[in-house]
Amino acid sequence: MSLRPTLETRQAALTMEGAGVRLHRAFGFHDPSELDPFLLFDDFRNERPEDFIKGFPWHPHRGIETITYVLSGTVEHGDSLGNTGTLGAGDVQWMTAGSGILHQEMPKGNAQGQMHGFQLWGNLPSSQKMTAPRYQDVQGKDIPEIIDDDGTRVKVIVGTFWGQTGPVDGIAADPQYLDVFVPAGVKKTFPIDTYRRAFAYVFDGAGAFADASAPQGVLLEKEVAGEEVNIRDLSGDRTLIRFGSGDEVTVQAGPEGIRFLLISGAPIDEPVAWHGPIVMNTQAELQQAMRDLQNGTFIKPAH
Template structure:
């Protein structure tokens, strides 16, 4: 039976040019949550806390996966790609050898909320060419049962392939909506026993397995390895991101928006940023 291994309460901070962010996973959790580096729950119902957005900034060595819950964000980057994602949509950016991009909110509903996940690339793929991809609402398969609605963003759920797969790192990402007092009751098959799985509860509350203590949103949870998952929603239901992947089990050298394997690689990236030859 899968149980709660660790609970990550978010820490509020400001990122970008002044966006209110609740950091769930970060630098301190990088090894225990390998290959997931960071999880930010961002946004606000007050425009002053998000409209400044995330102006141009660099990334190298990992992937950013952004899932919008409310509002819209416009992406532009140094490869010439641009796009807009709204509620229930995904942008998946492979920074690879280096990219400079911006993520700027569009004021349409008076509020903006989303989740950004950083997925570390294995060493052999750190310097691949950068790629930007989008996943629209209608492209995400939805599996409905008597207890839940599961949007299969990536990976496979009940024989349904996700709307987008990792180019260099397989990953399961499901957006799960549980009806009140219902249970997400699933079996992890042997080919996924090496995966580490996590939850980010963003609405409502849940209990895991036989632990009676409710875990309330917003909150991150690391799950123990096992074959049976039982997650029960509280009386008002719950919404959570269920995600997992196989660890890279490699050294992690991390400085701001750059994640490599050695300090020497970090120094080189910073020198290239300073010298103007960061982009390959």
């Protein structure tokens, strides 16, 4: 087994999206090859309704898939296909924009006025850019949760892990999307397919991710799989950890435990032409999408 080195640790950046929603962006709109097949990851978490209530009014998407995971509050959604619905706490929605869709997402707080959720964008390969749009909504009760003997808990949202398979399937990026909690003081190793790009996003508590490549900034030294590795300073709330190649990651939970998303996917390795919510392979395809928006042909008839 080989430990994945930590390529980068960075804080998610505060930004504004939609009609005035304050959120933290871990990555997006920079180098799309960094975490290919993933393009963008947003953490929308607010304590005040005025920071999110205006939501994300009608806007287009083409050429991507989005995975929305709600932890608290609700998100009401509607689209140009006539679909409507509400995502509640623990629920997941996977949307394939494909050839084009117009939709809106309007967050509503819980009884305390709080809202928390994540949105991940996955790229579509050129062969699937213009497929028919589709949705999959999954209720939280249908997401399997594994509880290990040491108290580690893993919700398997997408992919297969420790013998359990998540209910969301058919995503082109073929991701593994896990919601992980490791209790205080516990050290845990998680396998990841060698050929996938991978990142972790910490959103509660803190911990240290083992890094075989960096002797500096050592917090602890541990024996992992027979190799001496270094565990960097604790990573806390809203921290992105981008991993290099290998087939496992190890985390040492801090004094309050750590909860994080562990996400990996097979790279597509294709050119990316990107403008806002539209992601194609060439500038010509991007320009065509803009013309379609202007002349009213963005939404393609169902075949």
